Amino acid sequence: MDFYIDYSVITSSLGILFHALGIDLYMTLFSVVLGTLIGLVVAFALVSERRIFRILSGTYVAVIRNVPLLIIVLFIYFGLPDAGFVFSEIPSFIFALTIYAGAYVAEVFRGGILAIHKGVGEAGMAIGMSNLQIIIFIKIPILIRSTMPALSSTYISIFKDASVAAIISVPELTFHIRKINLETFRTIEAWSTATVFYVVSCFLIAFLLRRVERRVAIPK
C-alpha cells in the first residue's frame, strides 16, 4: 500500500472539531473555576489549627491525587447512577474534573499560604481584623497573586486532562479525532491534527494567563 498524506478528512470536519474543542474549553472553565474555589477552602483547611479540618482536607487531597483521573471519571460516571444519582456525560465529567482540580489547586494554594510572611497576618490582627477578614482581604489576594504562575500550569494540565472525557463518549476533541481515525484510517492526519489543536490551545491559554499574571502581580 502506498503511503500518502490526505488531510481532506480533517478539513471536511473542521467545524465539528472546533465545536469539540469548545466542549473541552467549556468543561475546563467550569472545573477550573469550581476547582479553584474548592482548592481555596481546602488549602486553608490543610493549614488550619483545627485537627479535624486538617484530617478531612488531607484525606481528600491524598485520595484524589493518588488515583488516576481516568478511575475517578469512570467511578463517577458508572458508580453514581448505581447509587441513584444520574448525570449525563458532560455534567458527570465536569464533576469528576472539578474534584480532581480542587485537590491540585489546594496543594498550590497551601504552598502559597505557607509562603506568606507570618507578620502580615499579625499586622492584620493588630489593627483589629478578625481571622476571616484577614483571610478574605489579606491572605487570599496575596495568595492568588503569588501562586498565579503555578496556578497557570495547573490550569493548562486540567485543560489537557479534559481529553479523558473521551472515554465516557463526551463528544470533545479527542473523542472526535479518535472517531475520524477509526472511520477513515487516516491515523497520522488525525493525531497530528489533535497535536496541533492542543499545542495551539495551550499556547493561547498560557498567553492569556500570563497577561492576567502580569496584571495582578504585586508591584515592585
Added chain:
Amino acid sequence: MTERVLEISKLHKSYGDHKVLNGVDLDLNGGDVISIIGSSGSGKTTLLRCVNLLEEFQEGVIKIDGREIGYSNSKGKRSKVNNKQVTKDRALTGMVFQSFNLFPHLSAAENIMLALRKVQKKSKKESAEIAQHWLERVGLPDRGSSFPGQLSGGQQQRVAIARAIAMNPKLMLFDEVTSALDPELINEVLDVIKSLAVEGMTMLIVTHEMRFAYEVSKKVIFMNDGVIAEQGTPDEIFKNASSERLTAFLKNTRF
C-alpha cells in the same frame, strides 16, 4: 489628673518549661512614653506582644482604661474571652513591628484604609481622608499610591506607623521598629515617633536605640530574665546605672 491607660500586674508567660516573663508590673498614664531596653531574650518583645494579645499568657492581668483585656475572671476562675472580644481588645492598642508587615498587595493609602473600612466601617471617602492625613503626618504626602515594594524600609515603616495610629488606639506599641533598617533610614522613623510623643500619644517602645530612648522617654525600663530589673528616669538609667547587669548591658550598646 491624667488617667491610667495601661496597667500590667504580675504578668507571667512561659513556653513550656521556658519562662519568658516572670512577674512583670507596669503602669502607663495618658501621654506617658516608656522605653523598654534589655538584651535579646529578656522578654521585652514578648511583653509587648502580650499587651497586643498576640501572645497568650498564663498568669497576670492587663488592663486598658481600667478594663481587663483578653481574659476574664469570674469566681476566681480565669478564662480566655472569645475571639470576637480578643479582636476588639486588640484594637485598643496599635502595634508597629520590626519587619514593617505592610500588606504587599495594597498601596500605602490602601494599607491604612483597609481596617478603617472593614473594622471601623468608615466610608471609603472618610477612610481615604484619614489615610491622607496620616500619610502627611509621617512625611509621605505623595506616596499614597505607592506599593510597599516601591518604598524604602524607612518609608514602609512610616506607613506602618500611620496604619496603626489611624485606628485611633489608646496606646501605641513599638517593637524594635528600627532594627531592620539601614542606618541612614533610622532617624526618619524615630523623628516620626518623637513628634507623636510631643503630641501626647501614649507609647510603649521596645528599642535598641539608646540615645532615642534617652531623649523621648519619661521613664526607661531595663528588662532582664523576664523581669523588670531596673526602672527610672532616662538620667537615672543611662547616667547613674546602679546594678551590675545594667552597667554591663549599657557598656555593650551604642549610645
